[in-house]
Amino acid sequence: MAIEQNQTDRAKKVLVALEPLIRELGSDEVLATTADDYKLHSMTFSVERELHPAVVFVPTSTQSLAKMVNFLYASELDFHVRGQGFKSASSSDVLISLLKFKSFEYDPVNKLAVVGVGATWAEVAHKMREADPHFVLNGARTPSVGVGGAILHGGYSWMASEFGCIADPINFLDAEVVKYDGRVVKASEEPSLLWALRGSGGGFGIMTKVFLRAHYYPTKIWTGMILVPKEELVAVAQQIAEFVSKPQHPKISVMMYSVRYQLLHTILNEHDLKAVNGDMIAIHVYDACGERHGREAFSWALDIPGAIDRTTVVDMKGVVDMQQNAAFLKGTMKNFRAVPMSIPDVSADHIIRALKWQEKIKSVDEAIHDRTMMIFEFFVLSPPIGGQAGLAWPRRLDDKHYLLVLTGSPADGTAEQEQKAREVAIKTPEEIFGESNQDYTILPAGLDELHDPKKASSMSSNAVLMISTNISSHPCRRTASIGTNLSN
Numbered sequence: 001m002a003i004e005q006n007q008t009d010r011a012k013k014v015l016v017a018l019e020p021l022i023r024e025l026g027s028d029e030v031l032a033t034t035a036d037d038y039k040l041h042s043m044t045f046s047v048e049r050e051l052h053p054a055v056v057f058v059p060t061s062t063q064s065l066a067k068m069v070n071f072l073y074a075s076e077l078d079f080h081v082r083g084q085g086f087k088s089a090s091s092s093d094v095l096i097s098l099l100k101f102k103s104f105e106y107d108p109v110n111k112l113a114v115v116g117v118g119a120t121w122a123e124v125a126h127k128m129r130e131a132d133p134h135f136v137l138n139g140a141r142t143p144s145v146g147v148g149g150a151i152l153h154g155g156y157s158w159m160a161s162e163f164g165c166i167a168d169p170i171n172f173l174d175a176e177v178v179k180y181d182g183r184v185v186k187a188s189e190e191p192s193l194l195w196a197l198r199g200s201g202g203g204f205g206i207m208t209k210v211f212l213r214a215h216y217y218p219t220k221i222w223t224g225m226i227l228v229p230k231e232e233l234v235a236v237a238q239q240i241a242e243f244v245s246k247p248q249h250p251k252i253s254v255m256m257y258s259v260r261y262q263l264l265h266t267i268l269n270e271h272d273l274k275a276v277n278g279d280m281i282a283i284h285v286y287d288a289c290g291e292r293h294g295r296e297a298f299s300w301a302l303d304i305p306g307a308i309d310r311t312t313v314v315d316m317k318g319v320v321d322m323q324q325n326a327a328f329l330k331g332t333m334k335n336f337r338a339v340p341m342s343i344p345d346v347s348a349d350h351i352i353r354a355l356k357w358q359e360k361i362k363s364v365d366e367a368i369h370d371r372t373m374m375i376f377e378f379f380v381l382s383p384p385i386g387g388q389a390g391l392a393w394p395r396r397l398d399d400k401h402y403l404l405v406l407t408g409s410p411a412d413g414t415a416e417q418e419q420k421a422r423e424v425a426i427k428t429p430e431e432i433f434g435e436s437n438q439d440y441t442i443l444p445a446g447l448d449e450l451h452d453p454k455k456a457s458s459m460s461s462n463a464v465l466m467i468s469t470n471i472s473s474h475p476c477r478r479t480a481s482i483g484t485n486l487s488n
Contacts, residue, residue, distance in 0.1 A: 011054035041097035044088035070182030084146035117148025154199035162250040164384035222294035224311035237351035251288035333408030
């Protein structure tokens with residue numbers, strides 16, 4: 001009762017402080033804790049990070065957002081900004097939700113799209129199919145990730161080997177940004193601002209819409225899972241390591257992860273399910289050159305004993321629809337942790353150690369094991385066609401692949417489980433790569449205990465200098481990130 005009373009008292013004080021601003025806003029732009037949509041706009045992925053903001057602002061226009069930011073930045077109130085919320089952004093006083101910024105405009109002549117940052121990539125793929133079915137936007141692999149958050153964190157996609165990351169200039173051309181004094185600018189008017197938006201993680205202003213280039217793209221993409229028995233782990237690891245060590249067509253990509261037995265009924269038909277007696281390894285293939293090309297390129301996977309073919313031919317909207325929607329994880333973990341690692345090369349030993357470590361976590365705590373995922377994403381960091389000159393998001397130029405480890409304890413778990421989950425996350429890099437730290441880099445979205453900014457910036461001394469220059473030139477760098485990218 002005391003906690004609830006303190007929250008009520010705090011909410012009253014915040015509302016009093018906000019009264020001059022609230023008078024200028026629409027009634028649908030201000031949500032109290034009792035509002036029907038409050039949870040939709042404030043719920044965090046990690047339960048532990050939920051601060052129960054006293055007020056949630058949901059701006060319906062750039063002008064309203066500018067008023068909010070100008071007022072809040074001059075106040076002493078704690079505030080944060082979020083899109084789809086994958087980074088579990090919260091605040092004790094005020095939270096600004098950008099979920100109503102979902103506009104979509106398309107110029108079919110110049111092949112340019114202007115997209116609101118609150119839209120998901122699933123929504124964008126649907127709009128593009130309607131607007132111009134033979135052209136696509138380079139979007140994130142996880143369909144529930146927001147447009148703004150993906151760009152602010154670089155943005156991995158199925159098309160990365162051909163067109164680079166989403167934040168690279170061949171894809172991301174410009175943005176409308178609300179600065180902290182309330183001014184609304186085009187990022188291109190301030191080159192250092194546009195540069196900073198390409199993978200900085202946020203904090204240089206609040207994007208409201210982005211200008212993206214569409215690319216001509218095949219509508220018959222061969223993709224889906226090839227499921228292989230866990231007993232074939234060594235063969236899978238050897239085949240994948242050999243495959244990714246060689247140059248591949250830029251329209252080819254592949255992911256690998258394990259699928260637990262209890263989830264297989266959502267993937268397999270009754271006949272195939274009868275032949276399965278345990279967890280399986282998913283080799284998630286993608287070949288935009290078509291089915292014939294894909295089946296030849298991935299024949300090694302199809303030929304593994306016990307392989308079950310769950311591939312199909314779809315357009316990019318179909319590819320997006322096929323991906324697991326990570327939004328269901330929201331609110332299910334006490335602390336949803338990510339350990340994203342970039343890797344120059346992948347060996348069979350890396351793959352074997354990763355999946356064996358995932359299985360070993362079951363002996364630590366079965367509930368933590370059930371909430372742990374390890375996803376190898378291959379080729380997403382390879383330089384695109386055109387080479388390194390087209391890259392803008394700072395990353396180590398010799399890295400090619402990405403390993404994302406997600407873990408956490410149950411939302412209603414104990415303090416001991418939370419500590420165990422944290423230890424699992426911290427131990428993961430060493431369990432997979434051994435004591436050497438030369439084979440991987442923990443990317444900025446990872447745990448602070450693991451991330452080394454100097455190592456992440458070691459791609460060149462110029463990149464480090466540019467990072468320092470851009471950050472120091474924006475002294476009003478108050479918290480304002482817009483979510484993150486789970487698998488891209």
